[in-house]
Amino acid sequence: xxxxxxxxxxxxxxxxxxxxxxxxxxDALIVSKxxxxxxxxxxxxxxxxxxxxxxxxxxxxxxxxxxxxVSVPGGYVDYLMPGIxxxxxxxxxxxxxxxxxxxxxxxxIDRFRSMPMARSAVLxxxxxxxxxxxxxxxxxxxxxxxxxxxxxxxxxxxxxxxLLLGTIFGVAICCVSAYCGLAFKNEExxxxxxxxxxxxxxxxxxxxxxxxxxPGWLQVFAKHQPVTIVINEMRALALGGPAIxxxxxxxxxxxxxxxxxxxxxxxxYRRV
Numbered sequence: 001x002x003x004x005x006x007x008x009x010x011x012x013x014x015x016x017x018x019x020x021x022x023x024x025x026x027d028a029l030i031v032s033k034x035x036x037x038x039x040x041x042x043x044x045x046x047x048x049x050x051x052x053x054x055x056x057x058x059x060x061x062x063x064x065x066x067x068x069x070v071s072v073p074g075g076y077v078d079y080l081m082p083g084i085x086x087x088x089x090x091x092x093x094x095x096x097x098x099x100x101x102x103x104x105x106x107x108x109i110d111r112f113r114s115m116p117m118a119r120s121a122v123l124x125x126x127x128x129x130x131x132x133x134x135x136x137x138x139x140x141x142x143x144x145x146x147x148x149x150x151x152x153x154x155x156x157x158x159x160x161x162x163l164l165l166g167t168i169f170g171v172a173i174c175c176v177s178a179y180c181g182l183a184f185k186n187e188e189x190x191x192x193x194x195x196x197x198x199x200x201x202x203x204x205x206x207x208x209x210x211x212x213x214x215p216g217w218l219q220v221f222a223k224h225q226p227v228t229i230v231i232n233e234m235r236a237l238a239l240g241g242p243a244i245x246x247x248x249x250x251x252x253x254x255x256x257x258x259x260x261x262x263x264x265x266x267x268x269y270r271r272v
Contacts, residue, residue: 024118031112031125032132039095039133049095049137053088054144060084060208061148068209073153073239081145082162082234083207085138086227089170090198092137093177096130097190100181109272123269127174134170138163154240162237165250169230172254173198175261182268201227206235226253 039046060080070079103109112122142150142163152159177194184190204221205211205228211219222228230253233246 020118024120024124027117027121028124028128031121032128035099035126035129036132038099039129049088049092049133050140052091053084053137053141056088057081057084057141057144057148064208070210072235074149074151077145077149078151078153078239079235080208081141081150082166082238083205083231084145085141085163085166086169086231086234087202087207088137088141089134089166090173090202090227092134092170093130093173093198094191094194095133096126096174097177097181097184097194098187100126100178101185101187101190104182104185104272105187109269123178123265126178127171130174131167131171134167134174138166138170152238154236154238158237158240158243162234165230165234165237168254169250172257172261175258175265179261179265179268182265182272185272201225206231226250226257229253 039049057080061077065076065080068076070076072079100109109122113119152162177190180193181190184193204214204218205225206222207227211222211228214222229246230250233243233250235241236243236246
């Protein structure tokens with residue numbers, strides 16, 4: 001081999017950890033942009049994340065609100081809205097599970113793997129897109145809540161913390177849904193399973209009625225499950241009341257959920 005031929009051989013530079021991190025974030029942002037475009041173009045996703053929560057707000061506010069008595073400032077609408085925000089953030093995770101299952105069935109995940117992109121970009125990009133969707137959903141619900149009479153009674157700062165807690169709760173549930181979508185790999189199965197575990201958790205909680213109105217044997221579960229703990233903390237931030245203990249318990253639950261289901265989702269992704 002001549003000296004000229006040696007000079008013409010391209011030099012392959014080894015990427016540093018910082019380069020890999022930067023390229024990984026760039027790939028994840030591209031994937032998240034793609035996922036957001038899919039969300040905007042598929043009416044079913046928009047229904048689950050925006051239209052359905054608005055229907056729940058109007059339904060509980062005007063149909064069931066008059067029959068439910070609560071002792072909080074502002075009446076039932078102020079009691080309801082933190083629960084609706086948490087429930088809607090959880091239900092929005094359906095988009096995560098259904099989207100991943102659909103991409104597995106269509107072979108999109110296999111195509112991503114064949115491309116020169118970071119392996120973490122698919123899951124990270126999905127979580128970024130889901131976080132943006134959750135923020136939009138929460139803000140829409142808040143606007144509808146204000147239109148039907150909801151008000152913050154504890155100041156702007158705690159109100160922002162309430163919205164932030166609801167969003168983080170939704171992200172934690174998205175981690176669970178990501179694992180379900182990657183583990184079951186079937187859109188119909190994922191949707192049925194999501195309804196089977198999300199509905200009991202959200203309705204057997206303090207989201208819509210005080211736990212004290214439930215049968216004694218059911219109160220044991222309702223009081224100590226994570227949905228009730230997070231919603232009670234959101235309600236304390238919005239309306240006033242003790243928030244430190246509930247904040248610590250909520251943070252612990254969310255950390256545990258994320259710490260358990262992100263590794264499970266990553267392992268399931270590697271097995272797809």
